[in-house]
Amino acid sequence: MKNKWYFLLLFVIIFSCQNEKPKGWIDQDRLQNRQAADWLTTGGNQDMQHYSPLDQINSGNVKDLGFAWEYDARSHIGNVPRGLEATPIVADGIMYTAGSWGAVYALDAKTGKELWTFKPKVDPAYVRRSCCDVVNRGVAVWEGKVYVGTLDGFLVCLDAQDGKVLWNVDTFTDRTKAYTITSPPQVAGHIVMIGNSGSEFGVRGYITAYDLKTGEQKWRFFIVPGDPANGHESAEMEMAAKTWDPKSHWQSGGGGTVWGESAYDPELNLLYVGTGNAAPYPIWFRSPSGGDNLFLACILAINPDTGKLVWHYQTTPGEIWDYTATQNIVLADVELAGKPRKVLMQAPKNGFFYVLDRATGELISAEKYTRVNWASHVDLKTGRPVLTEQGQWYKDKPKLVVPYLGGGHVWQPMSYNPNTGLVYIPERSVPQVFKTFDTYEWLPDVDNTNLDYAEMYKFRKHVLDQVKSAEDTVRAENLLAWNPITQKVAWKFPDGGPDGGTMSTPELVFQGTRTGYFNVHNAKTGEKLKSIFTGNGIMAAPTTYSIDGEQYVAVMAAYGGAETSGYLPDGVIYQYENKARIIAFKLGGGETPLPPKRKLVETPAPPATMKIREDLIERGTYLYNFYCDICHGKFGDRHLSQHPDLSKLPEAKHLLFNDILLKGILSQNGMASFSNSLSEADVEAIHNFLLKKQTELYKKGQSK
Template sequence: MRSIGLHVPSVRLQPALRHSLLTASLLMAGLSPHLHAAEVPANVDGKRIAAANSEPGNWMTTGRTYDEQRYSPLKQIDQSNVGGLGLAWSHKLDIDRGVEATPIVVDGVMYTTGPFSIVYALDARSGELLWKYDPQSDRSRAGEACCDAVNRGVAVWKGKVYVGVLDGRLEAIDAKTGKRVWSVDTRTDPSRSITITGAPRIVKGKVIIGNGGAEFGVRGYITAYDAETGKQDWRFFTVPGDPKEMPKGKGMEIAAKTWFGDNFYKQGGGGTVWDSMSYDPELNLLYIGVGNGSSWNPRIRSEGKGDNLFLSSIVAINPDNGEYVWHYQTTPGDAWDYTATQHIMLVDLEIDGKPRKVLMQAPKNGFFYVIDRVTGELLSAKNFIPINWATGIDLKTGRPIRNEKVAEYWKDPEKKARLIQPAFWGAHDWQPMSYNPNTGLVYIPAHIMSAMYQDVDGAPPRSKFKSIYQLDVNTGMMPEDPEGLRKIADTWTGKLIAWDPVKQEKRWEVPYSTIFNGGTLSTAGNLVFEGTADGRVVAYAAETGKKLWESPANTGVMAAPITYEVDGEQYVTFMAGWGGAFSTFAGALSLRAGVKPNAQVLTYKLGGTARLPDINYKWADRKPEPPQLTGTTAQIDQGRELFNSSCSQCHGINAISGGVVPDLRTLSAENHQRFLGIVYGGRIPDGMPSFQGHLDLQQAEAVHQYLIKRAYDLKEQLAGAQKTAAK
């Protein structure tokens, strides 16, 4: 049943009073108050999700439907009138860091998340805040998250809202009151850097959630919890455990034969399920995408041998008991961070004149895969961007044909660096793609990027503040000088690609100046919506890629938009806010986007007249105030190495911040004086952990001297820019 769209006046009311007024309004109208919106907010179950096309005005699960196509049948907004879109309302989020959530909209209420897993319930008509839930995530753990304090959204089920918290908890919230109902710690080992950034999915009354942390040395798994009680139902591990113990279950029996030595167990193995899932109710199969290894380097991880299942794989699981059904590995023996955690969508296609139930994915490795979702058989695969690590896919074996001279850096006796494309953020990262059944096209937010990969000696010890980016593979991607950075930035670009999955060919593309543009949405109005890294929200013609509408967002947009309908009016919402892995780790390159963090919800409708709020950037106009540089060349070199291995995850390689967290080249004179106090004491409200016990006094001082040196470099650059501008 769809909402009838009665609306409580737009004033700030407590949830109980709002509910009473809405119930009274329904009774006066001669209607039953026992409707979805009136009696049980977020009253969603499996039948309702499976029948989502019968109520297209709602967006009840992350991909709108269990098949995760991210296609909406709504068509009030179409190619003829999309130019009339205007801002209907906006809502400012609490923390200006990366925003990656897909909102859920059920019966006129929007449920979404911001940084540090804060949950917001908003009136979908006006943006009015109904309630807010802050899980009080342990912010000192932000340094143990590979890719900013992001969250990709919630799930809803029978009156509850579910969120995965950055510090590893899964929590259920009452959808009416915003109060916590239950909380579970999903971590298998609290000493490891296990985090959650992905959105839960709910299948047959089970809340299913994976975890992140492969970059920091964890063992991957996915867990199902009872939606009502939070009790664990089952857990599926994606890589083997202690090789001295017998593997448990069919999946681990298969996987254990593909690993060698015991260092993978000491390091963690990796294979985290940190994002994508989809579900086929007819086949009763849950499909999960599995991530990269820990360590990246297969020589260190598994003696350079084996496929290392189920790294970089799509795995089909029975959701009733968590048992393995089948798998397809996109990148056997992954050595490049080619995760298969990217968006998995289910579509029925006609291939070679026969109807096939297929699964489609465009993972990091650059190939677009069409796979039989019943059996796991590979049907076709073709690269959708230029790549050099492989020359194709052998359709008989399903395995990539590696370009060994380029790709296998760990076998080089001289340990030379090799330029490999795509690099670690892949040809397509977490930003969702979408499918339009009318055009038959998939709309992929693609990356064009490469980096140097180089083997390093030894097996470095696991450290919660040192990610694989710096530990076991030297990706040597960024020099300190501005000209060198500019040359690299010119090679890191993005595209929106319209891909024909049957013909395995590109239909059209739109180029962008940088990577990390937003996920996509397609609609029955023959439109494709996408936000961009350079701060725009855009609508394209689905058949041709012609730009039909554009509006500024006052920040970079990474998340995928949604569309919904309330009271007969269609809306389009973008979760906007710059941040994430690109802007923190590769800050110098992300600056090319020219945007600042500004976390907000932007919702548009035809004829909308709201004003886009001004941005208030707290790090604006900070200038370097360095003390005298006293460090030796050796000390500064040590400081650079320590900074890039321990601090760059948040503050950027070579101390160049993308603006999400402070640029440490612009430390104030006061903060230079209390540098050791900050490093050892931490700044927990901001997410800065204490490094006491991780850096000794001599090492901390070396880092400080490196930052002082970088501050003087920045002063010189700014002075040069002023002289150039004055000429």
Template structure:
């Protein structure tokens, strides 16, 4: 009887979905009630929340597109936005209408079958906000409840939008505007409450997550993830407990612990899980001299969804000191483990381990490395704690550590398939040097990340830098057998920082790549069965849905954000605008031809001394590189400084010191730089432009030989720096 009722329920929603998809753009047939979200798995034609349903597995039961039919998959439509600053959005699809976000926290609605424009909502984020946003003016998506969409903005607001008209219903400021908070993650909604966190650890903020009434915008509760100044009292017993694990005057540095991405509601256990971020400063000896685990940094914390009351936690990296956040996607599953079915959290965050955590009480069941890890040798299962490797905490001596601060897996969504039992992870196998610096009041170093270690090493040649970035880091789509806690297969990629993942009942896994491809691979063995040239990087995870009986695969396309701009990858000049691309069987749409703009010749070299150009390089690393790229190698989402038009060289001082382009998102720096500083930065930029021009115009055996020497040097350094003990692979 239960099975029959479930079928009837499914048919009803499929029928109502068909009515909605044929009703015309903007006509909403059914509110997205709490019951619909709880039963989202019964609406495979929709994508109702960030991870499709509350399990956040990013697995779809749709199978029309499968290993047998995928060869006929083609572009159905594309929609192009009006900017190219990068997109990380996961679209929602509700009854034939797609909702997604774009740069500067803008939101769009389009017809999910045709891509036809319905509305655009612009929250008018002040462009100067870009300087206090860690990682670009990007946004990862929205949540839906009844007839409202919920959007977090870069300047810290939570906005409710009417999903029919695209007009604002209410707006609340969730952060202190005087501090460097930002919101880039997607809100979540359950039980009539909207849950939202924020970013800002890099600038010295104190993390928290808040819940707001979905109808009125009234704040219901707030849970801080780390304690504040004990002299002010503690908000609750959990903060008093956490304070015992800190030392010194951590609150003066901010402390960190922002919840900048994952928030998951578990309807079966009625618990809310949050992933907590890194410390501020990252260097634990600065923020908490004297030691301590620094709860609840780098932890999964369970809360009461109605009240925000602390329930339990598991700290993945006690006293983290490498920017190993636990904010990466959390997936919920029931798996067979040691002869019984366990309700688990499956987590593969930046630290490089896949954690299996019993979601009833936070018990650690397993922690095994999925990528190269050097900071810890293993986890002690009796204590649940990692066993750190001596010397990897860069205490008094620099260390080359795997994973890097960008993590073995960053924000790019993973997927879990209950059909295969595999977790599909966008792996980044990359290390970096950590070299401690001393700063007594590091939080107040203006415009600078609150790290406690050097950002950017000694200057190196462009050829060596590019060879280093090409051959030292590795990236793959990695299938992790969850029940066996080991790698099942890997699909290597040529470049780092590839996109999120979608798994389907068609025995397929979809992933985009940073070099501009959308791939479909077999879920069981990782063999590529379909490829499409997207003309630009694909960073977020695809979604799938159905309209009028046809299955679509859709993904946002557009390079941008801190990861692609700081890897030293030399992409083509300029980017197409951000796009949503949707595919279906026998789709026959085409993209317009993309011809990158010509690279202008650089101005004449300056007469500045080498030491002043080197100083300009250091200033560039400190103030410019996080947007314009390591060693001035940009990704094209913001201007690549080596290819500036003459007008920008002529107005370089006006742009940097006077705010000539502030309304376009380029902040002014007259509070931290003077004219002499800017002249040195400009000289460095011009020098880099000439170095690049020389590389592009060299021909013959000498250029080939230098390429080979640089390649050999990078490979030798990679071999030298790589940890002796490899972890996380199947080698």
């Protein structure tokens, strides 16, 4: 009898062990029955709403929110401060998230203790191919595995227990083109999908699906057609080609890269993908006869089993303003006209908030969530925007357009709160003059938008003076609460804006800012209830989770990339070093430690042995603005960029200037060689421009 009970107990133990899931095991059943303590996707839940039902931290006690722990997430390549843009996933007490270059961190979510890291060996030259820093927007965790895309184009599958590489695949179709990956992978059924970035550099966008277990490629969906002389890869590309000029500038790729948060509906078995902007921007160079240019600026619904298109909706036909539809996609079940509807919501760059039936793609509503002057409205019968005079081609004269190329809402995630029924958008309303060059030629590894930025700035004041509506000349930024049912503003808070993505709980909205604050608002009224100074500019959306009955809120904090271009003077990055870290908060926490204060570096005297050639200054100015400004920015005491101020170069760097630019002797620090773009004469012109600038600033400093 004893033996009988012994074997029965042994069987129960063995059976239990066989069915016990390891940590990091997220599957469809767990997503559908999500426990409030977890944050299982980049969007928190299966519907990618950036919402949690946790309410231990609420409007009554959020005043007691304070620092719990921090983790150093600095770049592992070049030791240069980089932007952090991911929303961490938390499951089984472990936080999984991505850093710059595609690094992965697994941490004890209660203490911040590092459990393991994955740091890919990426060629630092890829910094040249990144329009918007070497950022990464997150990982996917599925059945004990962590999936991440690296900047240089590999999809890597890691063991969630120890970070061991299980498989990796090269996702790039052409390594001579300036592709990168900054997007999070998306699991959909039996596949994991990844897109890419690089439209501004002149590439052809696509997404690729891989087997979750083996990494075997299952299908690839190109976003725009290729040269029809080479045939079409699919029926979808044959259909899209009819909306392009057969004599399009096919060498430029067309654009359409997919780099935002996607979504998946397991009931409908549909993968939802938002696509990117055109390359080049002006359609008269890209597709001279015009056309809608599918599938640019589209929302696509794809069957993940086959990779076939089920439906599509184009937000901006004939896109010419960088109006991507890559902004995060949110799924929700709502009541419309007294009937339940399964909807998809998106606030893309073009300034309209879209509500679509996610089963059919039917446009339900589209209204302006920010100031828009390029279109008067969206025709609900045709689904097309109705263009204004400002929305016509800027081919013959500059046009003042709102929103600007950064959009009314960029990549920072909006959140949807089913408790309030509101969507919280980091909204901005910024006017911009668009002007193009008179000719176009595709160039490798550089900006191929073909916008004449220098002339755009010159024309700005002239055009603004001609504008009849003064409102179109005003810059405004808000944390916006939007009612997707009525398509109206519920409330606005003016110091929100495009800084950080949002996350909401039943009573609260959380958002970081460029001014260094982590703010908490009342979700119904917008009232600011708590503000914690971190000393970090914050772009990422927060996450929240509970361990041992205690709720935490965490956010990745570091500024970088496109968000620093034209950076506003209130940015905290002028005061404190850009310390890349993950910061967690909890009730009863302490004071948040601040990064070191920035130290003012005096401009040294330029080398006395180097004489400035005035005849090279104009050429050097143009080349600096085209190739260097995107990383190194402007000059002087208010120099913003996380990269060196080139007006403060020491003599040793001046002596090595040619070798730095043409031989790449500092490539391990992230300063790639420009030998495929610049000649020795070009480098000499840039060097003379910098010597002149350094001389001017040195004399200015000496006169104080």
